[in-house]
Amino acid sequence: MELLQAFQYLLSPTPLMWLTVGVASGIFVGAIPGLGGGMLMALTVPLTFSMDSTHAVLLLMGMHVGSVTGGLISATLFKMPGTPSAMMTTFDGYPMAQSGKPGLALSLGIGASFLGGLVSAGFLIILAPPLAKLALKFGPWEYFAMVLMALVLISSISQGTMLKGLLSAMLGITAALPGLNASDGQLRLTFGFDSMTDGFNLLPVLLGIFVMSQLIKDTVELNKTASIISLKNTQLFPKLSTWKKQSLNLMRSSIVGTWIGILPGIGASISSMVSYGMAKAFSKTPEKFGTGHKEGVVASEAANNANAGGALIPLITLGIPGAPVDAILLGAMIMHRIQPGPLLFQTNGDLVWALMGGYLVANILMFLVMLFSTRLVARIININRAYMIPIIFVFCLIGAFALSNRIFDVWLVIVFGIVGFVLDKAKFPLGPFVIGYVLTGFLEENLRSGLQASDGSYFPLLTRPLSLIFVLVAVFFLVFPFYTEWRRNRKKD
């Protein structure tokens, strides 16, 4: 019933317009190598301050859905993934396009993205309400243990080594520590600077890590160019017979993508990698992977779009971002005074259903926009970066300054941009940094509440069943990579 009302609302002109604007701009920006959904969303957040909060969140969500799919255009035609999650698409999409079938590669990618999105939307609508009900039973120790687990999980599964992932998460936590501690009114780590009293605001940190660091990277890699494959005389409508053969692969990849999305903090790149690996393992023709195989394109694209829907589940029900990009969505919701979590179903049920329905509608819009605009987007995405880089920094400056009219926030964008660039260059994943930064307040608040309830004892962390499970999972993921590394080294010796 609520879902039907949500669709009624979503199909009214204004929400539909914002969703369409979000999806279309997401596709366009996602298709441009060097930009991406995170950048677009972080730059858009300040422009939404005067908007209705539901419209703002729908706009950002549309951007997220659009950008994940947009990345496939440049991955297929340039061999340069527009977004990191489209990396696996280059392995088969580009060779297929090179062999004279760019239309088939794109139509497979578009269709797989659409169906992956629909499957995850189904899971989102079915799973979110009961999960939120279950989460209502969580106490502070369960939340504390779950955030710990999320941090360990994202560090261990992120690209690069686990050690670097953990260090990145801890640096993110460090960035969230300065400022006034609301619980006892104590200032900490401000080093005598008045500007630090409020700590580092979320938006400048996100703009720095997601946007400024990427701008620096784009400048360093200014000479990175690629020739585009023409889309002339190609058919972009997927054939039904092709889909029949891909149905099992499609379903499996969508489910894998959704479930990896549900795991807190893990992004679409991992989903597409795992799905690609599974598709290869189950394939009758694994030797064809990497040479322009249909199964490879379908697995990668279905999984990365399904991940976006899966990642909304922990965000809506627990207030924990399912992927680094979702941290921006979480930040935007908090700035619009919406606190995601289990209580959101009770306090703002209309919004939750609008979000879940909005994700489904965004996927349908994405499919339509991709079918009719891919040729146009493919022609104009090869923009000279000399034009883009200064303009994007101007937008960063406006966004950071608009938050509280402080030039200090603009300095933060530059500092965190440099930090993000250095970490990225040294192969430290930035996802754990962002998730660590976003979840620190929540982590400390729940630890404090738990300790207050238990008279300063840490035992409930191990005596309460759910928190014990989260702790055990965290310990497993923490120890396992080190154990395998130790065994590998021993074998070598």
Added chain:
Amino acid sequence: MKLSYQHIQDYVIGASTIVLAGLILWAVREIPPPFFDPLGSAAVPKTVAFILILLAARLTARRYFENKAEAEKAVHQEPYNLEPWLTTAVVVFSILYTLALGTGLLGFRWGTVVYVFLTGVVLAKKDRKVMGFSLGLALVIGIGGDYLFTNFFFIDLP
């Protein structure tokens, strides 16, 4: 022994992290013990600082003891030339632009025109067509952006 770029990166990050953790430990000394709750304001930063030291030490040690030949083999060369000086110029321009706006030396409108044009010129790498287009773009973003953000989005600009 010559160190690889990866080694230097990890050593620098490891050392910087240890310095950062030291700063945190030094700064939390002044925080009084908790009165109302068992945690207080210093416990989490202290714990984080110790974990940072542990992880940074492990990172540095792992680099130090790893097989140097294998590490060299793993070095990935990009198939295009990197632009470190151009990047430095862009970052310096961004800092000067922020400084000019922060000190009131230039307003948003003309500060943006100058910044977008100069950065565009540097990134154009002597391509006159791109330089010309950058000037047009600078005027549009500076003057148009000033109008758009002030009158349409109601955002205060520096």
